[in-house]
Structures are given as C-alpha cells and as structure tokens.
Amino acid sequence: MRPSKIIAFDCDSTLSGIEGIDEMARLRGAACFAEIDAMTRDAMEGRISLDSIFARRLDIVRPTRVESALIGQLYIKHVEPTALAALAVLRAAGWTPLIISGGYTQAIEPLATFLGIDRVEAVGLRFDLAGNYAGYEATHPASQRGGKPRIIHALREELKPEKIVMVGDGASDLETKGSADVFVGFGRYVSRPAVKAGADQFVDSLAEVASLLIGEKR
Numbered sequence: 001m002r003p004s005k006i007i008a009f010d011c012d013s014t015l016s017g018i019e020g021i022d023e024m025a026r027l028r029g030a031a032c033f034a035e036i037d038a039m040t041r042d043a044m045e046g047r048i049s050l051d052s053i054f055a056r057r058l059d060i061v062r063p064t065r066v067e068s069a070l071i072g073q074l075y076i077k078h079v080e081p082t083a084l085a086a087l088a089v090l091r092a093a094g095w096t097p098l099i100i101s102g103g104y105t106q107a108i109e110p111l112a113t114f115l116g117i118d119r120v121e122a123v124g125l126r127f128d129l130a131g132n133y134a135g136y137e138a139t140h141p142a143s144q145r146g147g148k149p150r151i152i153h154a155l156r157e158e159l160k161p162e163k164i165v166m167v168g169d170g171a172s173d174l175e176t177k178g179s180a181d182v183f184v185g186f187g188r189y190v191s192r193p194a195v196k197a198g199a200d201q202f203v204d205s206l207a208e209v210a211s212l213l214i215g216e217k218r
C-alpha cells in the first residue's frame with residue numbers, strides 16, 4: 001500500500017541524542033573525538049558543506065562493522081524519550097515514518113528496527129571480509145550538500161504521497177524546506193539559531209511533532 005502521508009525524521013540529534021560519527025570517533029580517543037565533533041558541528045551549523053567533510057571524517061575514523069553495530073545500540077540507548085509514543089500516535093493518524101539521514105545505514109538500522117521504521121535513506125558503509133572499513137556509498141545523495149531535498153523529491157515521485165513532513169535539527173535538514181510540505185526544526189538536543197529561524201515550525205520533543213500534525217486539519 002502506498003503511504004499517503006510521510007513523516008521523515010533525521011536520525012542524529014533528532015530520533016536519538018547522539019551523533020553517530022562522533023561516537024565512532026570517541027572510540028579512537030579524546031583527540032579524535034574533538035576533531036570530528038568540531039567538523040560535525042561546523043557542517044550541521046552550515047559553516048562548511050557536508051560534502052567537504054563527509055569522506056574526511058570517515059577516512060580518519062574508519063569505523064569497523066563491529067563498531068557500527070555498537071553505535072546502533074548506542075542510538076537505541078539514547079533514543080528520544082517521546083519517540084515511541086509519538087510514532088504510535090502518528091501511525092494511528094495515518095502517517096508513515098521513515099528516516100532520512102546523512103549517517104550510516106548499518107549503524108541506523110538497529111534503531112529503525114527498534115522504532116518499527118521500515119525504510120532508511122542513509123549512507124551505506126563498506127567493509128572488507130574481516131569487517132574493516134573499506135569505504136562508503138559516495139553516490140548516495142545523503143552524503144552530499146542538497147541531498148535531503150533530492151531524497152524528498154525522489155520519494156514524491158516514487159510514492160506520490162499527499163504530504164511529506166521532514167523533522168530534523170541540522171543545516172542539511174533545513175535544506176528540505178520548500179521540498180517537504182512542512183519542515184519542522186528540532187531543538188531537544190541542539191537548538192541551532194539558523195534552523196530555528198528558517199523552520200516552518202520548531203519543536204523540542206517528538207511528542208510535540210505528533211500534536212502539531214494531528215492537531216491540524218486533515
């Protein structure tokens with residue numbers, strides 16, 4: 001069945017309180033964490049483009065298969081506290097949730113399963129037979145500037161929904177404003193002034209997203 005109303009969530013600092021790449025970097029020590037954390041922040045606040053750091057962060061951290069699974073468990077441990085209840089309310093009102101993330105598919109999938117979300121648009125990591133890092137899906141739009149709006153556009157073509165709402169905390173999420181019918185900025189973990197100023201709506205919990213959408217006229 002084709003979903004008529006799609007709600008797309010960012011993952012890092014939205015569905016879960018952590019930034020996956022930063023936690024992967026933390027496994028490499030404090031200096032590595034500080035370096036990667038600064039790069040992630042610059043990108044999420046729009047000071048540098050995501051493209052310019054995407055490969056670099058991974059080249060520095062080189063997450064293994066085992067570490068990616070570990071981060072998957074961390075995403076679940078730090079799941080946004082109102083996420084499960086909000087998703088239940090949204091589903092009951094006919095919304096189909098999915099994830100659009102510039103994070104890594106193998107790390108996000110455990111959280112998606114936990115939340116009962118079937119579809120994840122994120123960047124796949126590649127591993128060699130021993131499970132060592134061997135690159136990433138560089139052609140995936142989520143790894144590029146302007147990628148999230150392109151994913152929204154592709155979903156519109158593929159699924160022809162009545163409506164697509166995007167929820168997220170970062171500059172790459174804000175880019176979906178205008179492509180998504182509504183862009184909801186998310187400030188529970190990090191409240192970014194540019195995102196707050198540009199968003200159609202701004203909330204501090206996923207429960208608020210549910211009341212915002214269910215309260216509206218259908």
Ligand SMILES: [Mg+2]
Nearest residue numbers: 010012013170
């Ligand atoms: Mg985010």
